[in-house]
Amino acid sequence: MGFILVGLFILLMFIGVPIAFVIGIVALLGIMNIEYIPELTVPMKMLNGLNSFVLLAVPLFILVANLMNSGKISEKLIELALAMVGWIRGGLAHANILVSMMFAGVSGASQADTAGVGKILIPSMKKNGYDKETAVGITSASSTVGVVIPPSIPMIIFAGLTNASVGALFLVGIVPGVLVGLAMMIFVYIIAVKRNYRKQDRTELNKFLKLLGESIPALITPIIIIGGIITGFFTATESAAVATVYTLLISMFFYKTLKIRDLPKILFDTLALSSLSLFALAAASALGELMSFYQLGLRAQEFFVDYVDAKWLFIIIIILFFLFIGTFMDAIPAMILFVPVILPTALQFGIDPIHLGLIVVMTLAVGLITPPYGLCLLLAAKIGDMSIERSFKAVIPYMIIILVVLLFIAFFPDVAFYVPELLNPDLF
Amino acid sequence: GGEEETNNEGSGDNGEGGSDSIKIVAAHNQTSPENPYQDGLLKFKEVAEEESNGNIEVEVHAGTLGTEESELVEKLKLGAADVVLVSPGFMTQTGIDEVNLFAFPYLFESYDHWEKVVQGEVGEEMAQIINEKSNNDFKLVGYWTAGVRHYYGKKPIESMDDLEGMTIRTQTSGVVSDYWKQTGAIPTSLAWGELYQGLQQDVVDSAENAYPYFVQQNHHQTDNGKYITETGHDYTTRFLLVNGNEFDNYTEEQQEIILKAAEASVQAEWESLYAQEEEYKQIAIDDGAEINEIDRQPFIELAKPLQDQAAEELGVTDLLEKIRQAAE
Amino acid sequence: MNRFVRLLEKTQIFVGVAFLCVFIVTILIQITTRHLEIAVIWTEEVATHSFIWSVFMGAAVMVNRREHFSFDYLTKKLKGRKQATLNIIIDITLIAFNVLIFNYGIKVVEQFWNYNWVSMPDLKMGYVWIAIPIMAGTMIIYSLSHLVKHVQVLRSGEVQ
Numbered sequence: 001m002g003f004i005l006v007g008l009f010i011l012l013m014f015i016g017v018p019i020a021f022v023i024g025i026v027a028l029l030g031i032m033n034i035e036y037i038p039e040l041t042v043p044m045k046m047l048n049g050l051n052s053f054v055l056l057a058v059p060l061f062i063l064v065a066n067l068m069n070s071g072k073i074s075e076k077l078i079e080l081a082l083a084m085v086g087w088i089r090g091g092l093a094h095a096n097i098l099v100s101m102m103f104a105g106v107s108g109a110s111q112a113d114t115a116g117v118g119k120i121l122i123p124s125m126k127k128n129g130y131d132k133e134t135a136v137g138i139t140s141a142s143s144t145v146g147v148v149i150p151p152s153i154p155m156i157i158f159a160g161l162t163n164a165s166v167g168a169l170f171l172v173g174i175v176p177g178v179l180v181g182l183a184m185m186i187f188v189y190i191i192a193v194k195r196n197y198r199k200q201d202r203t204e205l206n207k208f209l210k211l212l213g214e215s216i217p218a219l220i221t222p223i224i225i226i227g228g229i230i231t232g233f234f235t236a237t238e239s240a241a242v243a244t245v246y247t248l249l250i251s252m253f254f255y256k257t258l259k260i261r262d263l264p265k266i267l268f269d270t271l272a273l274s275s276l277s278l279f280a281l282a283a284a285s286a287l288g289e290l291m292s293f294y295q296l297g298l299r300a301q302e303f304f305v306d307y308v309d310a311k312w313l314f315i316i317i318i319i320l321f322f323l324f325i326g327t328f329m330d331a332i333p334a335m336i337l338f339v340p341v342i343l344p345t346a347l348q349f350g351i352d353p354i355h356l357g358l359i360v361v362m363t364l365a366v367g368l369i370t371p372p373y374g375l376c377l378l379l380a381a382k383i384g385d386m387s388i389e390r391s392f393k394a395v396i397p398y399m400i401i402i403l404v405v406l407l408f409i410a411f412f413p414d415v416a417f418y419v420p421e422l423l424n425p426d427l428f
Numbered sequence: 429g430g431e432e433e434t435n436n437e438g439s440g441d442n443g444e445g446g447s448d449s450i451k452i453v454a455a456h457n458q459t460s461p462e463n464p465y466q467d468g469l470l471k472f473k474e475v476a477e478e479e480s481n482g483n484i485e486v487e488v489h490a491g492t493l494g495t496e497e498s499e500l501v502e503k504l505k506l507g508a509a510d511v512v513l514v515s516p517g518f519m520t521q522t523g524i525d526e527v528n529l530f531a532f533p534y535l536f537e538s539y540d541h542w543e544k545v546v547q548g549e550v551g552e553e554m555a556q557i558i559n560e561k562s563n564n565d566f567k568l569v570g571y572w573t574a575g576v577r578h579y580y581g582k583k584p585i586e587s588m589d590d591l592e593g594m595t596i597r598t599q600t601s602g603v604v605s606d607y608w609k610q611t612g613a614i615p616t617s618l619a620w621g622e623l624y625q626g627l628q629q630d631v632v633d634s635a636e637n638a639y640p641y642f643v644q645q646n647h648h649q650t651d652n653g654k655y656i657t658e659t660g661h662d663y664t665t666r667f668l669l670v671n672g673n674e675f676d677n678y679t680e681e682q683q684e685i686i687l688k689a690a691e692a693s694v695q696a697e698w699e700s701l702y703a704q705e706e707e708y709k710q711i712a713i714d715d716g717a718e719i720n721e722i723d724r725q726p727f728i729e730l731a732k733p734l735q736d737q738a739a740e741e742l743g744v745t746d747l748l749e750k751i752r753q754a755a756e
Numbered sequence: 757m758n759r760f761v762r763l764l765e766k767t768q769i770f771v772g773v774a775f776l777c778v779f780i781v782t783i784l785i786q787i788t789t790r791h792l793e794i795a796v797i798w799t800e801e802v803a804t805h806s807f808i809w810s811v812f813m814g815a816a817v818m819v820n821r822r823e824h825f826s827f828d829y830l831t832k833k834l835k836g837r838k839q840a841t842l843n844i845i846i847d848i849t850l851i852a853f854n855v856l857i858f859n860y861g862i863k864v865v866e867q868f869w870n871y872n873w874v875s876m877p878d879l880k881m882g883y884v885w886i887a888i889p890i891m892a893g894t895m896i897i898y899s900l901s902h903l904v905k906h907v908q909v910l911r912s913g914e915v916q
């Protein structure tokens with residue numbers, strides 16, 4: 001039966017049935033075939049899968065990002081990033097990476113960063129003599145730090161699945177996220193020197209200070225979100241709601257770039273984007289029920305203990321597995337389906353759930369730039385007007401950079417854990 | 429006994445062994461393996477499988493079928509689970525308000541009192557109410573407990589005045605919340621998973637629960653959780669339920685075995701819980717938590733009118749009286 | 757048909773966005789009251805239930821707009837009648853799935869209609885569960901309207 005279902009999954013996916021529905025159909029047919037699980041479990045699980053307060057953070061963080069883009073706050077951050085690193089050789093590329101890191105501190109997802117930053121920087125990079133490949137590659141690859149640097153929707157979902165602390169996961173994401181950004185900047189510098197990319201003019205000090213001043217209200221957002229969660233003042237969901245209101249207020253009254261009449265469209269865009277991944281989550285919950293009937297977690301544990309029995313190999317297998325899953329599935333349903341399967345084994349090998357979460361989230365972040373289903377890659381390719389194949393080739397070097405940092409973090413977790421454990425030992 | 433065994437062997441030979449055999453999915457919502465619920469359900473499994481010679485297969489799920497009680501109740505009703513464990517607060521969601529009686533503060537004086545009630549007339553009547561009001565969806569086969577709940581907070585309680593203005597993380601059920609308000613405390617809702625941090629970082633001043641639960645979560649090691657006052661305000665009741673309609677479909681023999689297994693599970697759960705309560709109290713003391721006792725009389729007096737009023741609203745005044753009489 | 761579908765979509769968008777707003781406001785009330793030390797117990801449940809509604813309504817609208825992610829490798833490769841045939845197969849698959857979900861959804865609503873909300877026992881859980889058959893029902897309507905269009909393409913292909 002299991003093989004038939006897997007075959008059906010591949011077939012339906014191949015002929016073009018939307019993936020969320022493929023998940024739901026396989027769940028329904030599988031459950032109809034098992035006497036012990038009534039069919040009504042499918043709609044029941046779909047609803048119960050959403051019946052969780054932490055999930056409310058998903059649309060809220062998407063809303064924050066949409067407000068930032070519509071309120072032109074992203075543009076302000078781009079100007080600031082340019083003033084900070086534009087004078088280095090390959091300045092526009094460096095600014096692209098730096099602004100993604102700033103954006104990551106506000107946004108819980110990556111797509112909004114690709115869209116907001118890409119729309120401005122891809123054309124301007126092309127104009128300034130960068131090849132298309134570099135523009136598209138950097139834009140999409142650097143926006144993957146959006147889910148590694150807190151806040152992060154996938155981290156919230158992972159915490160919900162494993163009862164790990166959201167605050168702890170958020171904190172350990174900071175160093176790896178910044179490392180990915182810095183590594184990309186070093187790489188960009190090397191190719192910039194080789195290809196003699198342009199530097200931007202140095203920004204005068206008083207202009208820089210003025211820009212910094214104007215950007216401060218926007219840069220306070222990450223402090224509100226992360227600070228609120230770490231101190232226990234807000235939960236993750238609440239911090240997202242506060243960030244929403246704060247962003248709304250600064251873009252309406254400080255930057256004055258947003259009007260009330262813009263709101264319906266922003267709200268609809270938020271509903272549209274979030275309901276796509278959340279519907280997939282609902283369907284995945286139903287499929288998860290089927291998988292827990294087969295007790296895949298237990299079987300995985302038995303398998304790994306009998307045949308693998310090496311922590312490092314297990315970690316490598318997890319990374320390869322989620323790299324594969326991430327090529328065709330969103331991070332959220334991927335985690336709903338497979339985190340419960342690997343968790344018992346991870347615990348048996350003595351892997352800290354927070355560490356596991358960091359590995360899984362970073363791996364699935366790579367999925368954002370791998371075809372066929374890599375949202376950031378698709379978006380950047382569209383903006384840069386380049387084929388998916390060419391875009392993917394362009395993104396490969398950056399993907400390798402992320403993977404190197406990921407392996408480094410996977411085997412030397414102290415790099416990510418040292419500072420957070422000093423900051424707030426209670427969380428660990 | 430013996431007759432069944434030969435029967436089984438015979439039917440096994442001609443391939444009919446499976447026809448009468450049933451599989452029972454038993455589930456509770458606690459994921460920690462060291463839990464009285466798990467001990468209770470494992471006992472259920474052991475007895476049911478042994479007595480039936482393996483004709484009844486029991487699969488125990490510790491949190492894997494759902495960590496929310498509401499989901500377990502839904503699954504029991506749909507037939508996606510056969511034995512589940514639920515607290516009164518979640519039972520009321522199914523529209524059976526009477527069960528709320530067992531959540532009243534200071535309803536029971538001691539475990540002896542509680543045991544006497546749930547194993548006596550009141551226990552039977554409540555089982556009947558649950559069965560009738562749920563249209564036989566739920567059949568109660570045993571009363572378990574999740575321990576006796578005490579106050580723990582940022583300062584010890586010497587008298588009721590000490591509760592004035594303190595925020596306390598407590599259940600959101602009506603009577604419980606009303607009671608704490610009357611003591612002067614401020615009931616606050618906070619997810620269980622967030623409570624450790626909440627106590628550590630002053631989001632709430634105090635909370636209330638039974639030793640095995642809050643000590644396992646290290647709440648007693650937080651700034652706002654290290655003073656434990658043994659208020660003993662709630663000897664908690666948990667319902668061990670099966671799906672009545674499916675139960676009726678079992679053979680008489682299977683029904684007997686299930687009831688027997690349920691009875692054995694009750695004993696196992698109680699023993700496990702009582703042992704854990706002592707064990708975790710000792711851990712709390714060893715870890716440096718400060719425990720004090722308190723004169724419970726004023727608290728009991730405060731609870732009585734609330735109990736009367738709530739019982740009348742629920743139409744269970746007679747049951748309340750019977751419970752009070754059982755204390756004497 | 758087209759006008760009806762457009763009106764339906766508009767209504768559904770409005771409902772989805774309205775619930776989105778409700779849960780944002782509710783969360784803000786929760787934060788405020790908690791820090792003012794006022795006990796408000798209904799916020800979490802109201803927020804979560806509104807969230808469920810907004811997701812299911814949004815997901816249905818996305819069916820109409822064909823925004824749910826799918827692999828268009830095969831559909832793009834095929835042309836004309838073959839493409840229309842494949843689209844028809846996809847439409848029918850979605851309709852079949854949603855008919856089942858609608859059917860089971862109605863049964864679930866019946867089963868749990870009288871269950872209470874925890875924080876507000878006067879409210880019925882049926883108001884939440886009914887979002888499922890509404891979602892599935894509207895998804896059927898949207899997919900049917902797609903089906904009609906794809907059949908028209910197929911027919912016009914035959915005429916040529």
Ligand code: NA
Nearest residue numbers: 104146149151
């Ligand atoms: Na982020």
Ligand code: NA
Nearest residue numbers: 326327367373
């Ligand atoms: Na991908």
